[in-house]
Amino acid sequence: MRRWTPRTHLAGLVALAVAACARGERVPVRGGVAVTDDAGRQVTLAAPARRIVSLLPSFTEILFATGAGDRLVGRTTWCDYPLEALAVPSVGDGMPPSVEAVAARRPDLVVLYRSGPNVTAAEQLERLGIRTVLLDLNLLEELGPATRRLGTLTGHSRAADSLARVLDSLASQPPVSSTRSVAFIVWDNPAIVIGAGSYLDRLAALAGARNVFHDVGSPSAQVSIETIAARDPDFLAVLSDSAGPPAYASRPEWRVVRAVRERRFLFLPGQLFGRPGPRAAEAIRELRQRLEAAAR
Amino acid sequence: MKFVPLAAAALATLAAALLLGPANVPLGDLTASPIIWQLRLPRALLAFLVGGALGVSGVGLQALVRNPLADPFLLGLSGGAGLGAVVAIALHLPGPWALPLAAFVGAVGAMALVYRLGLIGGAELDPRILLLGGVAVGAFAAAITTALVSLAEATELRNAFLWLWGGFSGASWTTVLVMLVYAPLPLVVLVAAARPLDLLALGEEPAQYLGADVRRLKQLVYLSASLLTAAAVAVAGVIGFVGLIVPHMCRLVWGRLHHTLFPTAFLTGGIFLAAADTVARTVVAPRELPVGIVTALLGVPLFAFLLRRWTVS
Numbered sequence: 073m074r075r076w077t078p079r080t081h082l083a084g085l086v087a088l089a090v091a092a093c094a095r096g097e098r099v100p101v102r103g104g105v106a107v108t109d110d111a112g113r114q115v116t117l118a119a120p121a122r123r124i125v126s127l128l129p130s131f132t133e134i135l136f137a138t139g140a141g142d143r144l145v146g147r148t149t150w151c152d153y154p155l156e157a158l159a160v161p162s163v164g165d166g167m168p169p170s171v172e173a174v175a176a177r178r179p180d181l182v183v184l185y186r187s188g189p190n191v192t193a194a195e196q197l198e199r200l201g202i203r204t205v206l207l208d209l210n211l212l213e214e215l216g217p218a219t220r221r222l223g224t225l226t227g228h229s230r231a232a233d234s235l236a237r238v239l240d241s242l243a244s245q246p247p248v249s250s251t252r253s254v255a256f257i258v259w260d261n262p263a264i265v266i267g268a269g270s271y272l273d274r275l276a277a278l279a280g281a282r283n284v285f286h287d288v289g290s291p292s293a294q295v296s297i298e299t300i301a302a303r304d305p306d307f308l309a310v311l312s313d314s315a316g317p318p319a320y321a322s323r324p325e326w327r328v329v330r331a332v333r334e335r336r337f338l339f340l341p342g343q344l345f346g347r348p349g350p351r352a353a354e355a356i357r358e359l360r361q362r363l364e365a366a367a368r
Numbered sequence: 369m370k371f372v373p374l375a376a377a378a379l380a381t382l383a384a385a386l387l388l389g390p391a392n393v394p395l396g397d398l399t400a401s402p403i404i405w406q407l408r409l410p411r412a413l414l415a416f417l418v419g420g421a422l423g424v425s426g427v428g429l430q431a432l433v434r435n436p437l438a439d440p441f442l443l444g445l446s447g448g449a450g451l452g453a454v455v456a457i458a459l460h461l462p463g464p465w466a467l468p469l470a471a472f473v474g475a476v477g478a479m480a481l482v483y484r485l486g487l488i489g490g491a492e493l494d495p496r497i498l499l500l501g502g503v504a505v506g507a508f509a510a511a512i513t514t515a516l517v518s519l520a521e522a523t524e525l526r527n528a529f530l531w532l533w534g535g536f537s538g539a540s541w542t543t544v545l546v547m548l549v550y551a552p553l554p555l556v557v558l559v560a561a562a563r564p565l566d567l568l569a570l571g572e573e574p575a576q577y578l579g580a581d582v583r584r585l586k587q588l589v590y591l592s593a594s595l596l597t598a599a600a601v602a603v604a605g606v607i608g609f610v611g612l613i614v615p616h617m618c619r620l621v622w623g624r625l626h627h628t629l630f631p632t633a634f635l636t637g638g639i640f641l642a643a644a645d646t647v648a649r650t651v652v653a654p655r656e657l658p659v660g661i662v663t664a665l666l667g668v669p670l671f672a673f674l675l676r677r678w679t680v681s
Contacts, residue, residue: 302391
């Protein structure tokens with residue numbers, strides 16, 4: 073955070089100037105749009121947003137999927153799907169966002185994931201007179217509501233509603249009865265796994281695989297290799313774009329885990345599985361196919 | 369004689385570390401279970417060896433700089449190790465040993481730099497210059513580390529920090545072997561320096577008059593203690609607190625003579641860290657706590673108790 077300080081001061085000065093000019097202009101305009109975001113703020117625009125900066129790959133995907141991709145004027149370096157997104161200028165990695173780089177794109181709406189540093193960044197942008205919307209996006213069931221609100225703000229309500237309906241129905245599906253079990257290994261030393269209260273846990277349930285760490289209440293947790301061995305998952309899911317076995321697979325302490333010994337790895341590309349997105353149904357289908365292929 | 373109860377406690381701790389764990393291993397399978405042989409036994413032994421090494425290293429460094437706050441990681445070693453680990457990740461160095469090896473190289477690099485700075489004050493290594501040099505080198509390494517972290521891709525580096533904060537998740541027979549091969553030489557050097565270190569406690573000049581080669585003693589103790597700590601970093605990351613508290617505990621209980629202090633600090637450090645790791649593995653199962661949290665939570669009250677009891681009497 074420290075490296076932002078000079079910029080913050082500069083932003084503050086500019087904000088004072090802008091605020092002085094813009095005061096008293098908040099008259100609701102015909103054709104305006106409004107939503108309540110997940111920070112509990114009322115976000116009103118005089119007209120659907122025309123210049124949008126998206127600071128999360130998931131939002132970028134949703135905007136393209138609802139036909140608002142051509143309104144994007146800024147994205148993060150992580151926003152790599154769909155391919156058209158790569159043509160949009162990047163404003164950095166977004167963690168935390170560079171307020172100056174975002175403001176330089178002259179957006180009329182900035183879409184941020186609700187997190188501590190992002191709330192601060194949103195306040196700074198608002199002081200510059202740039203409207204922001206803060207949305208939660210950790211879980212499958214948060215995709216629908218986020219999509220609907222983005223649809224309203226971009227004036228693509230119809231497309232957004234139909235996508236949101238698909239996502240909502242996916243989120244309300246009961247878990248498929250599962251014969252196979254899986255553990256998501258995010259990191260190996262210390263071993264970190266995905267628990268319940270996460271997007272991947274839900275995807276696995278809908279694809280017919282039981283997450284052996286479903287009893288862990290937090291999205292991710294440090295566990296010992298011994299616990300993984302004792303839970304004895306049929307498969308280890310690895311978020312990786314390459315299909316080679318992970319480096320720890322050859323280490324003796326990991327070979328106590330049956331799935332490591334039997335080389336039962338599921339390689340899940342980060343672009344599809346690493347984030348909640350409008351392609352959730354595709355991700356579930358893909359995971360189910362991989363499970364079936366691996367079980368053969 | 370004073371070692372018998374300690375040795376018994378060490379065996380009991382190791383036995384508990386073998387018997388307790390998140391997985392349920394029936395007593396009958398104890399000798400055959402890979403969970404015992406491949407996971408719990410190497411992990412318990414590694415925790416014991418690292419705890420012992422840190423305890424001994426702490427005794428040596430506290431005697432050397434004659435400062436009760438001296439900790440094996442104070443003299444720039446944790447900063448150097450952190451920098452090494454982060455560089456290994458940022459450069460995508462391949463192989464399972466890249467990270468620990470880089471941390472070791474970083475720690476040794478920092479050690480060499482602090483040592484060189486210490487020589488500025490003369491070959492007898494002025495403790496004040498060593499301490500200041502250690503803090504300065506540590507801060508410099510930490511600054512470069514932070515710069516790398518803020519400029520490079522974030523997720524992998526966050527995980528590097530998890531590793532660096534210390535723990536025995538990656539324990540295997542290989543890591544035990546590394547400690548077993550590596551630790552004896554610096555340990556022997558330190559134990560052999562026990563008598564001159566007692567003299568050093570009287571002050572540098574008296575020690576010199578009483579026949580200690582102070583200059584050589586300080587160089588040997590500094591290098592041995594630091595190399596021991598660097599090895600601990602390579603296999604288990606930076607585990608704070610053990611090297612600071614264990615020497616004090618041993619001094620409070622068994623007195624200040626180094627020929628008792630070194631063995632008791634080895635055993636106490638080993639018991640303490642093996643027990644802390646057992647708690648870390650089991651107390652919030654199926655999850656696991658970082659062991660550094662447990663060492664502080666267990667160690668501070670124990671230390672306060674000892675301090676009160678021994679300073680009152």
